[in-house]
Amino acid sequence: MNNIQRELVDYIKGHPIINTHSHHLQDHIYKAFNLDSVLRQSYVNWNQVPLESTYESRVNFLEKNRYNSYFVWLEKSLQELYHFKEPLTADNWNELSGRIEEAHRDEDYHVSILTEKCQYKKIILDTYWEPGSNNGHPHIFTPTFRIDPFFFGYSPDARDHDGNSPFKLYDNVPEDLDEYIDFIEKLIILKKEEGCIALKCAIAYDRGLDFEQVSRDRAYQAVRKDPARRSKEDIKAYQDYVFINICKMAAQQKLPIQCHTGMGQLIGTNAMALKNLIEGNPDTKFVLFHCSYPWMDDVNGLLRAYDNVYPDLSWLPILSTSAAMRMLHELIEGGTSDKVSWGCDTWTSEESYGALLAFRFVLAMVLGEKVMNSYITIDDAKAIVDNIMYKNPLKLYY
Ligand SMILES: [Zn+2]
Structure with missing residues:
Protein backbone atom coordinates (compact mmCIF):
# COMPACT_ATOMS: atom_id res chain seq x y z
CA MET A 1 0.00 0.00 0.00
CA LYS A 31 -29.95 -14.88 22.15
CA ALA A 32 -28.28 -18.21 21.35
CA PHE A 33 -25.74 -17.21 18.77
CA ASN A 34 -22.40 -18.79 17.89
CA LEU A 35 -20.05 -19.34 14.94
CA ASP A 36 -22.40 -21.85 13.30
CA SER A 37 -25.25 -19.29 13.54
CA VAL A 38 -23.07 -16.62 11.89
CA LEU A 39 -22.10 -18.93 9.02
CA ARG A 40 -25.56 -20.38 8.48
CA GLN A 41 -27.03 -16.90 8.21
CA SER A 42 -24.33 -15.66 5.87
CA TYR A 43 -23.85 -15.78 2.10
CA VAL A 44 -21.11 -18.39 2.66
CA ASN A 45 -23.99 -20.78 3.27
CA TRP A 46 -25.27 -20.04 -0.26
CA ASN A 47 -22.28 -21.97 -1.64
CA GLN A 48 -24.19 -25.08 -0.59
CA VAL A 49 -21.34 -26.83 1.21
CA PRO A 50 -22.98 -28.80 4.04
CA LEU A 51 -22.06 -27.74 7.57
CA GLU A 52 -22.44 -30.18 10.43
CA SER A 53 -20.94 -29.94 13.89
CA THR A 54 -18.29 -32.62 13.30
CA TYR A 55 -14.58 -31.90 12.92
CA GLU A 56 -14.49 -33.46 9.42
CA SER A 57 -17.46 -31.42 8.22
CA ARG A 58 -15.81 -28.20 9.42
CA VAL A 59 -12.53 -29.10 7.66
CA ASN A 60 -14.44 -29.71 4.42
CA PHE A 61 -16.54 -26.53 4.82
CA LEU A 62 -13.45 -24.36 5.28
CA GLU A 63 -11.48 -26.07 2.51
CA LYS A 64 -14.28 -25.50 -0.03
CA ASN A 65 -15.13 -21.92 0.98
CA ARG A 66 -11.69 -20.55 1.92
CA TYR A 67 -11.07 -18.40 -1.22
CA ASN A 68 -14.66 -17.32 -1.84
CA SER A 69 -15.12 -13.57 -1.32
CA TYR A 70 -18.10 -14.06 1.02
CA PHE A 71 -15.85 -16.11 3.30
CA VAL A 72 -12.74 -13.97 2.99
CA TRP A 73 -14.46 -10.81 4.25
CA LEU A 74 -16.49 -12.56 6.92
CA GLU A 75 -13.30 -14.12 8.29
CA LYS A 76 -11.58 -10.72 8.38
CA SER A 77 -14.56 -9.34 10.30
CA LEU A 78 -14.50 -12.21 12.82
CA GLN A 79 -10.73 -11.86 13.29
CA GLU A 80 -11.12 -8.19 14.14
CA LEU A 81 -14.27 -8.43 16.25
CA TYR A 82 -13.10 -11.47 18.22
CA HIS A 83 -9.37 -10.70 18.43
CA PHE A 84 -7.60 -13.50 16.62
CA LYS A 85 -5.04 -13.32 13.82
CA GLU A 86 -4.72 -16.85 12.50
CA PRO A 87 -7.10 -18.29 9.86
CA LEU A 88 -10.28 -19.95 11.04
CA THR A 89 -9.73 -23.72 11.26
CA ALA A 90 -11.58 -26.74 12.60
CA ASP A 91 -9.09 -26.62 15.50
CA ASN A 92 -9.88 -23.09 16.69
CA TRP A 93 -13.58 -23.30 15.74
CA ASN A 94 -14.93 -23.97 19.25
CA GLU A 95 -12.74 -21.31 20.83
CA LEU A 96 -14.02 -18.63 18.41
CA SER A 97 -17.58 -19.89 18.70
CA GLY A 98 -17.36 -19.49 22.48
CA ARG A 99 -16.16 -15.90 22.13
CA ILE A 100 -19.08 -15.07 19.84
CA GLU A 101 -21.57 -16.64 22.24
CA GLU A 102 -20.03 -14.82 25.20
CA ALA A 103 -20.09 -11.42 23.46
CA HIS A 104 -23.77 -11.80 22.56
CA ARG A 105 -24.73 -12.37 26.24
CA ASP A 106 -24.88 -8.56 26.20
CA GLU A 107 -28.17 -8.12 24.36
CA ASP A 108 -27.16 -4.73 22.95
CA TYR A 109 -23.97 -6.11 21.43
CA HIS A 110 -25.37 -6.89 17.96
CA VAL A 111 -26.66 -3.32 17.52
CA SER A 112 -23.50 -1.78 19.02
CA ILE A 113 -21.39 -3.41 16.28
CA LEU A 114 -23.54 -1.55 13.74
CA THR A 115 -23.56 1.82 15.48
CA GLU A 116 -20.05 1.90 16.96
CA LYS A 117 -17.80 -0.46 15.03
CA CYS A 118 -19.37 0.16 11.62
ZN1 LIG B 1 -31.07 -7.96 0.03
Missing part, protein backbone atom coordinates in the same frame (compact mmCIF):
# COMPACT_ATOMS: atom_id res chain seq x y z
CA ASN A 2 1.40 3.44 -0.90
CA ASN A 3 0.99 6.80 0.87
CA ILE A 4 -2.07 7.88 -1.13
CA GLN A 5 -3.89 4.63 -0.42
CA ARG A 6 -2.90 4.84 3.24
CA GLU A 7 -4.28 8.38 3.51
CA LEU A 8 -7.53 7.22 1.92
CA VAL A 9 -7.78 4.15 4.16
CA ASP A 10 -7.45 6.43 7.19
CA TYR A 11 -10.06 8.82 5.82
CA ILE A 12 -12.54 6.04 5.01
CA LYS A 13 -12.08 4.20 8.31
CA GLY A 14 -14.57 5.54 10.82
CA HIS A 15 -16.35 7.68 8.21
CA PRO A 16 -20.08 7.95 9.03
CA ILE A 17 -22.23 5.83 6.74
CA ILE A 18 -25.81 5.57 5.61
CA ASN A 19 -26.22 1.88 4.81
CA THR A 20 -28.96 1.58 2.17
CA HIS A 21 -29.80 -2.11 2.51
CA SER A 22 -29.89 -4.67 5.32
CA HIS A 23 -31.93 -7.67 6.42
CA HIS A 24 -30.65 -7.47 10.00
CA LEU A 25 -32.31 -10.17 12.08
CA GLN A 26 -34.55 -9.57 15.09
CA ASP A 27 -33.13 -9.39 18.64
CA HIS A 28 -34.25 -12.88 19.69
CA ILE A 29 -32.04 -14.50 17.01
CA TYR A 30 -28.95 -13.23 18.88
CA GLN A 119 -20.30 3.83 12.24
CA TYR A 120 -23.67 3.42 10.53
CA LYS A 121 -25.78 6.49 11.18
CA LYS A 122 -28.84 5.01 9.49
CA ILE A 123 -29.58 1.59 8.02
CA ILE A 124 -32.41 1.02 5.56
CA LEU A 125 -33.97 -2.23 6.72
CA ASP A 126 -35.77 -4.74 4.51
CA THR A 127 -37.69 -7.11 6.80
CA TYR A 128 -39.37 -9.24 4.16
CA TRP A 129 -40.77 -11.42 6.97
CA GLU A 130 -42.72 -8.41 8.28
CA PRO A 131 -42.69 -5.72 5.58
CA GLY A 132 -41.96 -2.22 6.88
CA SER A 133 -40.61 -3.10 10.35
CA ASN A 134 -37.73 -1.33 12.13
CA ASN A 135 -37.01 -4.37 14.36
CA GLY A 136 -37.83 -2.24 17.41
CA HIS A 137 -34.73 -0.03 16.94
CA PRO A 138 -35.99 3.15 15.27
CA HIS A 139 -32.84 5.11 16.16
CA ILE A 140 -30.76 3.04 13.74
CA PHE A 141 -33.17 1.23 11.36
CA THR A 142 -35.36 3.04 8.84
CA PRO A 143 -37.63 0.60 7.01
CA THR A 144 -38.13 0.10 3.31
CA PHE A 145 -41.48 -1.44 2.38
CA ARG A 146 -41.23 -4.81 0.59
CA ILE A 147 -43.79 -4.96 -2.23
CA ASP A 148 -43.17 -8.51 -3.55
CA PRO A 149 -46.28 -10.02 -1.94
CA PHE A 150 -48.51 -7.70 -4.03
CA PHE A 151 -47.48 -9.55 -7.20
CA PHE A 152 -49.22 -12.63 -5.80
CA GLY A 153 -52.69 -11.23 -5.11
CA TYR A 154 -54.22 -13.17 -8.03
CA SER A 155 -54.74 -16.25 -5.87
CA PRO A 156 -54.88 -16.93 -2.12
CA ASP A 157 -52.57 -19.90 -2.73
CA ALA A 158 -49.83 -18.01 -4.60
CA ARG A 159 -46.62 -17.19 -2.70
CA ASP A 160 -43.46 -15.18 -3.39
CA HIS A 161 -40.00 -16.74 -2.94
CA ASP A 162 -40.05 -15.85 0.77
CA GLY A 163 -43.39 -17.65 1.21
CA ASN A 164 -45.36 -14.40 1.49
CA SER A 165 -48.66 -13.33 -0.02
CA PRO A 166 -50.93 -10.34 0.66
CA PHE A 167 -53.55 -12.72 2.05
CA LYS A 168 -51.06 -14.03 4.58
CA LEU A 169 -49.82 -10.59 5.64
CA TYR A 170 -52.93 -8.39 5.54
CA ASP A 171 -56.64 -8.49 6.37
CA ASN A 172 -59.47 -7.75 3.96
CA VAL A 173 -57.52 -8.07 0.70
CA PRO A 174 -60.00 -7.17 -2.07
CA GLU A 175 -60.65 -9.58 -4.93
CA ASP A 176 -61.63 -6.89 -7.40
CA LEU A 177 -58.56 -5.56 -9.25
CA ASP A 178 -59.40 -1.82 -9.04
CA GLU A 179 -60.05 -2.20 -5.34
CA TYR A 180 -56.84 -4.20 -4.98
CA ILE A 181 -54.76 -1.43 -6.58
CA ASP A 182 -56.47 1.04 -4.28
CA PHE A 183 -55.71 -1.23 -1.32
CA ILE A 184 -51.99 -1.29 -2.25
CA GLU A 185 -51.92 2.49 -2.55
CA LYS A 186 -53.51 2.97 0.88
CA LEU A 187 -50.99 0.56 2.42
CA ILE A 188 -48.06 2.36 0.82
CA ILE A 189 -49.32 5.70 2.13
CA LEU A 190 -49.81 4.17 5.59
CA LYS A 191 -46.32 2.63 5.57
CA LYS A 192 -44.83 5.96 4.53
CA GLU A 193 -46.62 7.62 7.46
CA GLU A 194 -45.19 4.91 9.72
CA GLY A 195 -41.66 5.75 8.58
CA CYS A 196 -40.89 3.77 5.41
CA ILE A 197 -38.64 5.79 3.11
CA ALA A 198 -38.52 3.51 0.06
CA LEU A 199 -40.17 0.56 -1.62
CA LYS A 200 -38.22 -2.65 -2.15
CA CYS A 201 -38.78 -5.07 -5.00
CA ALA A 202 -36.94 -8.42 -5.06
CA ILE A 203 -39.18 -10.02 -7.68
CA ALA A 204 -36.06 -11.06 -9.65
CA TYR A 205 -36.01 -14.15 -7.42
CA ASP A 206 -39.43 -15.12 -8.87
CA ARG A 207 -39.51 -13.85 -12.46
CA GLY A 208 -37.76 -11.70 -15.05
CA LEU A 209 -37.79 -7.89 -14.85
CA ASP A 210 -39.33 -7.45 -18.29
CA PHE A 211 -42.34 -5.41 -17.19
CA GLU A 212 -44.52 -4.18 -20.04
CA GLN A 213 -47.37 -1.72 -20.35
CA VAL A 214 -50.55 -3.75 -19.78
CA SER A 215 -54.11 -2.47 -20.14
CA ARG A 216 -56.55 -2.62 -17.25
CA ASP A 217 -58.78 -4.88 -19.39
CA ARG A 218 -55.98 -7.38 -19.98
CA ALA A 219 -55.14 -7.48 -16.25
CA TYR A 220 -58.82 -7.96 -15.38
CA GLN A 221 -59.09 -10.75 -17.94
CA ALA A 222 -56.10 -12.50 -16.30
CA VAL A 223 -57.39 -12.24 -12.77
CA ARG A 224 -60.95 -13.29 -13.63
CA LYS A 225 -59.85 -16.51 -15.28
CA ASP A 226 -60.51 -19.85 -13.67
CA PRO A 227 -57.23 -20.47 -11.75
CA ALA A 228 -56.85 -23.84 -13.46
CA ARG A 229 -56.84 -22.14 -16.88
CA ARG A 230 -54.63 -19.20 -15.91
CA SER A 231 -51.45 -19.24 -18.00
CA LYS A 232 -47.94 -17.96 -17.26
CA GLU A 233 -48.72 -15.07 -19.61
CA ASP A 234 -51.83 -14.20 -17.59
CA ILE A 235 -49.84 -14.10 -14.36
CA LYS A 236 -47.17 -11.98 -16.05
CA ALA A 237 -49.78 -9.53 -17.36
CA TYR A 238 -51.32 -9.25 -13.89
CA GLN A 239 -47.93 -8.65 -12.25
CA ASP A 240 -46.89 -6.14 -14.93
CA TYR A 241 -50.09 -4.20 -14.31
CA VAL A 242 -49.55 -4.23 -10.53
CA PHE A 243 -45.96 -3.00 -10.82
CA ILE A 244 -46.73 -0.26 -13.31
CA ASN A 245 -49.30 1.06 -10.87
CA ILE A 246 -46.84 0.82 -7.97
CA CYS A 247 -44.28 2.81 -10.00
CA LYS A 248 -46.85 5.61 -10.33
CA MET A 249 -47.60 5.47 -6.60
CA ALA A 250 -43.86 5.63 -5.83
CA ALA A 251 -43.54 8.80 -7.93
CA GLN A 252 -46.56 10.35 -6.24
CA GLN A 253 -45.34 9.50 -2.73
CA LYS A 254 -41.71 10.40 -3.60
CA LEU A 255 -40.50 6.96 -2.52
CA PRO A 256 -37.52 5.57 -4.48
CA ILE A 257 -37.98 1.94 -5.61
CA GLN A 258 -35.07 -0.26 -4.59
CA CYS A 259 -34.95 -2.96 -7.27
CA HIS A 260 -32.94 -6.13 -6.94
CA THR A 261 -31.20 -6.58 -10.30
CA GLY A 262 -28.82 -9.23 -11.56
CA MET A 263 -28.60 -12.45 -9.54
CA GLY A 264 -31.84 -14.20 -8.61
CA GLN A 265 -33.62 -16.55 -10.97
CA LEU A 266 -31.03 -15.32 -13.55
CA ILE A 267 -33.27 -15.43 -16.62
CA GLY A 268 -34.32 -11.88 -17.51
CA THR A 269 -33.06 -10.36 -14.27
CA ASN A 270 -30.37 -8.13 -15.80
CA ALA A 271 -31.11 -4.43 -15.27
CA MET A 272 -31.67 -3.69 -18.99
CA ALA A 273 -34.96 -5.61 -18.70
CA LEU A 274 -36.24 -2.60 -16.70
CA LYS A 275 -35.50 -0.17 -19.54
CA ASN A 276 -39.11 0.36 -20.64
CA LEU A 277 -40.28 0.82 -17.07
CA ILE A 278 -37.49 3.32 -16.31
CA GLU A 279 -38.19 5.23 -19.52
CA GLY A 280 -41.95 5.18 -19.03
CA ASN A 281 -41.79 6.46 -15.44
CA PRO A 282 -39.37 9.42 -15.48
CA ASP A 283 -40.65 10.69 -12.12
CA THR A 284 -39.98 7.38 -10.36
CA LYS A 285 -36.49 6.90 -8.93
CA PHE A 286 -35.16 3.42 -9.70
CA VAL A 287 -32.35 2.27 -7.41
CA LEU A 288 -30.54 -0.59 -9.14
CA PHE A 289 -29.36 -2.87 -6.37
CA HIS A 290 -26.22 -4.95 -6.71
CA CYS A 291 -25.42 -3.08 -9.95
CA SER A 292 -27.06 -5.96 -11.84
CA TYR A 293 -24.08 -8.27 -11.22
CA PRO A 294 -22.94 -10.13 -13.30
CA TRP A 295 -24.49 -7.88 -15.99
CA MET A 296 -23.00 -4.66 -14.63
CA ASP A 297 -22.67 -3.09 -18.08
CA ASP A 298 -26.47 -2.79 -18.16
CA VAL A 299 -26.27 -0.33 -15.27
CA ASN A 300 -23.47 1.62 -16.92
CA GLY A 301 -25.67 1.98 -20.00
CA LEU A 302 -28.85 2.92 -18.11
CA LEU A 303 -27.02 5.40 -15.88
CA ARG A 304 -25.83 7.33 -18.93
CA ALA A 305 -29.27 7.37 -20.54
CA TYR A 306 -31.75 8.04 -17.71
CA ASP A 307 -31.69 10.60 -14.93
CA ASN A 308 -33.98 8.51 -12.70
CA VAL A 309 -31.43 5.68 -12.36
CA TYR A 310 -29.45 5.29 -9.11
CA PRO A 311 -26.83 2.51 -9.05
CA ASP A 312 -26.39 0.89 -5.63
CA LEU A 313 -23.28 -1.11 -4.78
CA SER A 314 -25.03 -3.11 -2.05
CA TRP A 315 -23.81 -6.73 -1.80
CA LEU A 316 -21.34 -6.26 -4.68
CA PRO A 317 -18.02 -5.91 -2.77
CA ILE A 318 -18.56 -9.30 -1.07
CA LEU A 319 -20.24 -10.89 -4.09
CA SER A 320 -17.08 -10.21 -6.10
CA THR A 321 -14.52 -7.74 -4.79
CA SER A 322 -12.79 -7.31 -8.13
CA ALA A 323 -16.11 -6.81 -9.96
CA ALA A 324 -17.01 -4.09 -7.44
CA MET A 325 -13.69 -2.35 -8.14
CA ARG A 326 -14.25 -2.44 -11.89
CA MET A 327 -17.79 -1.18 -11.43
CA LEU A 328 -16.85 1.70 -9.14
CA HIS A 329 -14.22 2.89 -11.63
CA GLU A 330 -16.86 3.03 -14.36
CA LEU A 331 -19.57 4.56 -12.17
CA ILE A 332 -17.30 7.45 -11.25
CA GLU A 333 -16.45 7.98 -14.91
CA GLY A 334 -19.97 7.46 -16.21
CA GLY A 335 -22.45 9.30 -14.04
CA THR A 336 -22.89 12.46 -12.02
CA SER A 337 -21.44 12.50 -8.50
CA ASP A 338 -24.80 12.28 -6.71
CA LYS A 339 -25.96 8.82 -7.84
CA VAL A 340 -24.10 5.98 -6.13
CA SER A 341 -24.76 4.50 -2.68
CA TRP A 342 -23.87 1.30 -0.82
CA GLY A 343 -25.53 -1.13 1.58
CA CYS A 344 -24.29 -4.26 3.35
CA ASP A 345 -27.24 -6.51 2.40
CA THR A 346 -26.57 -8.93 5.27
CA TRP A 347 -28.49 -10.62 8.10
CA THR A 348 -25.99 -10.44 10.96
CA SER A 349 -23.74 -7.74 12.45
CA GLU A 350 -20.66 -9.90 11.90
CA GLU A 351 -21.29 -10.22 8.17
CA SER A 352 -22.31 -6.57 7.91
CA TYR A 353 -18.93 -5.54 9.28
CA GLY A 354 -17.23 -7.88 6.79
CA ALA A 355 -19.24 -6.32 3.95
CA LEU A 356 -18.15 -2.88 5.17
CA LEU A 357 -14.49 -3.94 5.24
CA ALA A 358 -14.87 -5.11 1.63
CA PHE A 359 -16.54 -1.84 0.61
CA ARG A 360 -13.86 0.27 2.31
CA PHE A 361 -11.18 -1.77 0.52
CA VAL A 362 -12.88 -1.23 -2.84
CA LEU A 363 -13.17 2.52 -2.24
CA ALA A 364 -9.53 2.89 -1.16
CA MET A 365 -8.13 0.82 -4.03
CA VAL A 366 -10.23 2.43 -6.78
CA LEU A 367 -9.86 6.01 -5.59
CA GLY A 368 -6.17 5.48 -4.82
CA GLU A 369 -5.61 4.30 -8.37
CA LYS A 370 -7.51 7.26 -9.78
CA VAL A 371 -5.43 9.70 -7.70
CA MET A 372 -2.15 8.01 -8.69
CA ASN A 373 -3.13 8.22 -12.36
CA SER A 374 -3.93 11.93 -11.88
CA TYR A 375 -7.54 11.36 -12.93
CA ILE A 376 -8.63 13.12 -9.70
CA THR A 377 -6.91 14.78 -6.73
CA ILE A 378 -6.82 13.34 -3.23
CA ASP A 379 -9.40 15.97 -2.17
CA ASP A 380 -11.68 14.84 -5.00
CA ALA A 381 -11.28 11.26 -3.79
CA LYS A 382 -12.34 12.29 -0.28
CA ALA A 383 -15.35 14.16 -1.68
CA ILE A 384 -16.36 10.99 -3.55
CA VAL A 385 -16.10 9.03 -0.28
CA ASP A 386 -18.35 11.63 1.43
CA ASN A 387 -20.87 11.31 -1.40
CA ILE A 388 -21.10 7.53 -1.62
CA MET A 389 -20.92 6.79 2.08
CA TYR A 390 -23.23 9.53 3.29
CA LYS A 391 -24.42 12.44 1.17
CA ASN A 392 -25.95 10.53 -1.75
CA PRO A 393 -28.17 8.21 0.31
CA LEU A 394 -29.09 11.14 2.58
CA LYS A 395 -30.33 13.14 -0.39
CA LEU A 396 -32.06 10.19 -2.05
CA TYR A 397 -33.98 8.82 0.94
CA TYR A 398 -34.15 11.30 3.84
